[in-house]
Amino acid sequence: MAIAEVQKIQILAHRGAKMEILSSLQEEGLVQLESANSEELELLSPSSDVSDLEFRLHRLSRVLDYLSHWEEKGFVKRLFAQKPQLDYQKRDEVLSFDYVSIVDRVEKLEAEKNELLAEIRFLEKEKEFLLPLENLELPLKSLESVDSVEVLPGSLPLAQYNEFKKMAEKEALWYEVIKRDKRRLYLLIIYLKKEKDHFEPLLKDLNFASLYFIEPILKKADEKDRVKDVMEKFGEEIEEKRVELDSVENEGQKLFVHREELMLVYDVLLNERDKLFSSRLLGETERVFYLEGWIRSSDIKELKFKLWPYSEGMEIYFRDPLPEEDPPVILENPRLGKPFELVTKLYGLPQRGSFDPTLPMAPFFFLFVGLCVSEAGYGLLVALLSFLIIKFAKPKGGLLQFLKLLSLLGISTVILGTLIGGWFGFPIRSLMILDPLENPLAFLGIALALGFVQVWFGTLLSMINGIKNKIYLQSIFVQGGWLLLLPSAVLYGVPQTSQPVWGILTLAGAAGIVFFASPSRNPFARFFGGLYSLYDISRYLADILSYSRLLALGLATTVIAMVVNTLCQTALGIPWVGWFIAALIFIGGHLFNLGISFLGAFVHSMRLQFVEFFSKFFKSGGRPFEPFELESKFVEFI
Amino acid sequence: MELGFTLAVLGGAFAVVLGGIGSAIGVGLAGQASSGVMSEDPGKFGSLLLLVALPGTQGIYGFLSAFLVMLKIGLVGEALKTLTMYQGWQVLIACLPVAFAGLISGIHQGKVCASGVYMVAKQPKDLMKPVIMAALVETYAVLGLLISILLLQGINIK
Numbered sequence: 001m002a003i004a005e006v007q008k009i010q011i012l013a014h015r016g017a018k019m020e021i022l023s024s025l026q027e028e029g030l031v032q033l034e035s036a037n038s039e040e041l042e043l044l045s046p047s048s049d050v051s052d053l054e055f056r057l058h059r060l061s062r063v064l065d066y067l068s069h070w071e072e073k074g075f076v077k078r079l080f081a082q083k084p085q086l087d088y089q090k091r092d093e094v095l096s097f098d099y100v101s102i103v104d105r106v107e108k109l110e111a112e113k114n115e116l117l118a119e120i121r122f123l124e125k126e127k128e129f130l131l132p133l134e135n136l137e138l139p140l141k142s143l144e145s146v147d148s149v150e151v152l153p154g155s156l157p158l159a160q161y162n163e164f165k166k167m168a169e170k171e172a173l174w175y176e177v178i179k180r181d182k183r184r185l186y187l188l189i190i191y192l193k194k195e196k197d198h199f200e201p202l203l204k205d206l207n208f209a210s211l212y213f214i215e216p217i218l219k220k221a222d223e224k225d226r227v228k229d230v231m232e233k234f235g236e237e238i239e240e241k242r243v244e245l246d247s248v249e250n251e252g253q254k255l256f257v258h259r260e261e262l263m264l265v266y267d268v269l270l271n272e273r274d275k276l277f278s279s280r281l282l283g284e285t286e287r288v289f290y291l292e293g294w295i296r297s298s299d300i301k302e303l304k305f306k307l308w309p310y311s312e313g314m315e316i317y318f319r320d321p322l323p324e325e326d327p328p329v330i331l332e333n334p335r336l337g338k339p340f341e342l343v344t345k346l347y348g349l350p351q352r353g354s355f356d357p358t359l360p361m362a363p364f365f366f367l368f369v370g371l372c373v374s375e376a377g378y379g380l381l382v383a384l385l386s387f388l389i390i391k392f393a394k395p396k397g398g399l400l401q402f403l404k405l406l407s408l409l410g411i412s413t414v415i416l417g418t419l420i421g422g423w424f425g426f427p428i429r430s431l432m433i434l435d436p437l438e439n440p441l442a443f444l445g446i447a448l449a450l451g452f453v454q455v456w457f458g459t460l461l462s463m464i465n466g467i468k469n470k471i472y473l474q475s476i477f478v479q480g481g482w483l484l485l486l487p488s489a490v491l492y493g494v495p496q497t498s499q500p501v502w503g504i505l506t507l508a509g510a511a512g513i514v515f516f517a518s519p520s521r522n523p524f525a526r527f528f529g530g531l532y533s534l535y536d537i538s539r540y541l542a543d544i545l546s547y548s549r550l551l552a553l554g555l556a557t558t559v560i561a562m563v564v565n566t567l568c569q570t571a572l573g574i575p576w577v578g579w580f581i582a583a584l585i586f587i588g589g590h591l592f593n594l595g596i597s598f599l600g601a602f603v604h605s606m607r608l609q610f611v612e613f614f615s616k617f618f619k620s621g622g623r624p625f626e627p628f629e630l631e632s633k634f635v636e637f638i
Numbered sequence: 639m640e641l642g643f644t645l646a647v648l649g650g651a652f653a654v655v656l657g658g659i660g661s662a663i664g665v666g667l668a669g670q671a672s673s674g675v676m677s678e679d680p681g682k683f684g685s686l687l688l689l690v691a692l693p694g695t696q697g698i699y700g701f702l703s704a705f706l707v708m709l710k711i712g713l714v715g716e717a718l719k720t721l722t723m724y725q726g727w728q729v730l731i732a733c734l735p736v737a738f739a740g741l742i743s744g745i746h747q748g749k750v751c752a753s754g755v756y757m758v759a760k761q762p763k764d765l766m767k768p769v770i771m772a773a774l775v776e777t778y779a780v781l782g783l784l785i786s787i788l789l790l791q792g793i794n795i796k
Contacts, residue, residue, distance in 0.1 A: 346766050440791050549777065552784040559702050566714060599688070600695060603773040604780070610770065 002337075002356040004330040005297040006625070007318045011290070014313035018282070018289050021310055022275050027088060029629025030303050031293040032328055036283035053273040060099075060266045063106045064634075070256045080392045083636040084260050091268045099265045102258050109252050116245045120238055126217055127234040132186040133211070133227045135178050140213070140221045140230055143188075150196055152189040153178070154203075154210035161185050164206050173199065263634035271630055278628055294321075294328055294625070329622035331356050339405035340365060342398070347610050348620025353469070357618045360461060361609050364454050368608060370412030371447070372553040372601030374421035374436075375561055378594040379413025382406055396636070409601075421554070424590055425561030436555055444551045451547025451612070452490070455540060458616030459483055465617055477516035478533075485509030486540060510534060543612045549604050557597040564589030643718070645726030646711045649733035650704035653786070656737035657700020657779075660744025664693025667748035671755040682758065685765045689754050692772045693747040696740035699783040703736045706790050719795055732789035739782025747775040 009031060013021055025031050086094065133153055143151045156164055158180065168175055179186040189208075191199050221230045283290040295303060300318055307316065321327040329349040331341045333356070340362040350356055373379060386406040389395065395403065417423070419433050420443065427435065436443040459482050466475030485506050492502035518529025564585065571582040614620075630637050672686040705714070707729055712719040721729070754768025 346770075440788060444788070546777070548784055549780045552780045552787065555787055556699065556702055556783065559705060560698070563702070563705050596691075596695065596698065599691070603692075603769055604776075606766075607770055607773045607777075611774070 002332045002359060003350060004332040006294050006321065006327045006330065007297050007300065008321055008325070008327075009293050009295045009300075009303075010317040010319075011292075011307075012288055012315045012317075013291075013310065015284065015287055015289050017310050017313055018279070019275070021291075021307065021314070022279060024306055024310075026271065026275055026278075026628055026630060028303060028306050029627045030299045031295050031628055032626055033278055033281045033291065033293045033628045035281045036290050036292040050273060050276045053269055053276065057266065057269055057273060059103055059107065060262060060269070062110075063103050064259065064262055064266065066106055066110050066252065067256050067259045067262070070253050079389060082393055083632075083634065084263060085638050086264050086267070086635045088268075088271075088630060088637045094261075094264045094268050097261055097265065099258075099262055102255060102262065106252065106255055109248055109255070112248050113245065113252070116241050116248065120241050120245070122216075123234050123238045123241070127231050127238070129211075130217065130227050130231050130234075132179050132181075132184075134231065136188065136227050138188075138226065139224050140227055141218070141223055141225070143213070148193050150191050150193050152191075152210050153186070154189065154208050155184045155186045156206060156208050158183060158185055160206045160208075164208075167202060167206065171199070171202070267632045267635040267637075270633065274628075274631060293628070296330055296625075326352060326623065328625035330625045331358060333358050336408070337362050339401045339408060342401055342405055343606060343609060345624075346606070347614055347618075349622035349624055351619045351621040354619050354622075355465070357461075357614060360457065361613060364450070364613065365605055365609055366408060366412045367416070367450065368550060368605035369409045369598075369601045370416035371420075371450075371550045372604060373413045373557055373597050374417050374554040375424070375557050375593075375597065376414045376417030376421060377424035377590070378557075378597065379410045379415075379417050381410075381594065382598065383410025383414065386410065394636075421558050422561065424586075425558075425565040436551065436558065440551065440555065443554065444548060447547050447550040448544055450550070451544040451608075452486070454547075454608070454613055455543050455616070456483065456486055458613045459486075462617035473516055477512035481509040481512030481516075482536075482540070483509075485513070485537075546612055547608065549608075553597070553600050553604060556600070557593060560593045560597075561590065564593065642721030642723045642726030643711060645723070646707060646721055646729035647713075649726075649730035650707035652730070652737045653700040653703040653707070653733040653740075654697075655700070657703075657740030657744065658697040660741040660779075661694050661697030661700075662744075664696070664744040664746075664748025664751065665690060667745075668693060668751035668755060671752035675755055675759040679759070682762065685758055685762065686755055688765070689751045689758065689768060689772070692751050692769065692776070693744050695776060696744035696747070696779045699736050699779055700740050703733055703783065703786045703790070706787065707733065710790060710793070710795060721795060725793060725795055728793045729790065732786055732793060734786075735782040735789070736779070736786035737782075740779050743775055743779040743782075747772050747779075750775055 011021070025033075132155065136153070143153060167173070173189065173191060175187050175189045177185060177187055189199075189203070217230065220233055225233075281291075295318070304316065307314065329352075331344065331349070333341060337359050341358050343361065343365060344356065344358045370379070383406070386403040390400065390403050390407070418428065418431050420436055422428065429435075434442055434446075459479055463475045463479035463483065466472075466479060486509075488502040488505035488509065491497045492499070492506055513534055514527065514530035516530065517533035518526045520526045520529055567589065568582040568586050571585055572578045574581060668690040672682075672690050675686060676682055708714045710719075710729065711721060750772045751768065754772060757768050758765055
């Protein structure tokens, strides 16, 4: 169906034109390069320039990261933000800007900032260390150097205090409690140095932990300074460093004006690197280089035109892919179907010889998400928001397709929500065809009928695919048998339509399956194997019943919306502030419901496509088409 | 008569409590895993939030069924209804599918989401794959909800 035709492209050209030709290939973005693996040719190894560029890019990205600190914040602003634009032809102008000096300056500032931060952290730690001894009125130095006496500041767990008291009394140990907090008691203990061997083990038994002052603290302290004074000194120094830090940050902020220029440089260099890097795929001899890749057939004309200036020293060949080759897959769908390719790609691209399931899947997915959300107000919000983002932020590529998908699904939700749901929990009865709360069985019937249609359709596609691949008997009698059996069995089972003819058709379908499902030549094995595959009916049944989730998810949204509105009504009864609380509940509740119901609808509708539908006929395993093209991280190339 | 009403309320409570436990455990498991991943890479918050929120639906399904019970027995809206003992039992039993399916599937969905979180840590582009895996588990909570709704709808209380 909709897989684009792809051809192999081979270019043989003079070596001198290599970079220019690569450049124009990159700008066009039409060719996926392949490794030109050939025995006669030598593959190039990436030149040392690549690592130089890598290093520059690394530095730039760190600098940009640092500068992004001053970026304007705000969710809405960022949602609608546009990327800066650049004409790629003017890339030399971009590089003529002296970005290296800016990068150097920012890097220096960042290093200074980190150093200051580390110093502040260190000082704060020292200050914190002294905190328990804050109330000690002695000069700090006096705790250090006394000839015959050991002065020991330290702490005990609170639980040990009583035992410690007893011990101190018995041994006549001098101590003073300085401070206590929730868990520990801080003390100053003094004993003679010669008693050290006696007291040390005793204290250790009581879990006494002594505090030692390290060099920076002692350096800070003058002869007379108490602990409090030292802490103050630390505080002053921290303040000083903070002021310094502020001035460094201000310098950084001044450089923020260059951010956009640096972004341009980054993206230009990024593509230069890609170009150099991709030359590793080329083959080379003394005078010529050889390039191989894939191109979409419909793009060949355009590429030939673009490469015209080099045609004197160049030959281009095109050919169809060989049977043993694995060309990349490009999906091709009309405008409305394109956004649904995202769903297909999530499952995997079709194998060679298979087909693109996007179009057969799209209408079902469209319908199912609408049924699962079934709340027109939410659909309108989602469609509107994605439309506005497309309009103002002008996204590209995958994001654009995703937003388009969201707006389509929003539209589906508006339609189905009006028909079977409501607007923010308020049903518009005159427009409704069915109220699922009053008549859930009818909704269940619709859900299962949709499931039946999709499962049947999947089987049909499987039969068509089989016939295309020349598996005639199996496709016509087995898949065809199911196609006949399933609807006639339903018609025969429903009392209103029960006619003998449906019964006969059911049996005819079953006969096809029994006689052709098994590939065995032995008639008995063939018969019983076929009989066994009739058991697949339970799989079909389970698949169809799985669609009942459409009802459950649809009802869940409707009921939660109703609950929100009921809560609002209750809140309106509160005097004075009732309307305010009601408004908060209304907005918050409905946004919450919108979030979870869209998430659920998305995920479950996808599962129905992947597990129930794709499994019937679709084989994934193709590789995506990844053309050699301009890449950008921050900028939009025009 | 009063016993019937009490039983119906008990049914609603079961739906909320068991579904809530399942979701709480599930979201808890996924949440722990994602905090671990975010400690390395804080930028993943957005995509991981999706996986963490996913096992939360069971609690919502329970809540929703309880609300339907309240509608049914007149706790919300019009006057209270009188239920026979049998009707009370019926409402209680109708709540069991969503309650137990929610309890167990919530926990297991949480486990799937937690391992999905680890997967996204290594393969950020494949976010939707673990989400779909988790949805496979959630199916059974959805089916429980469905049957609870249909059963509740079928009980006739005047």
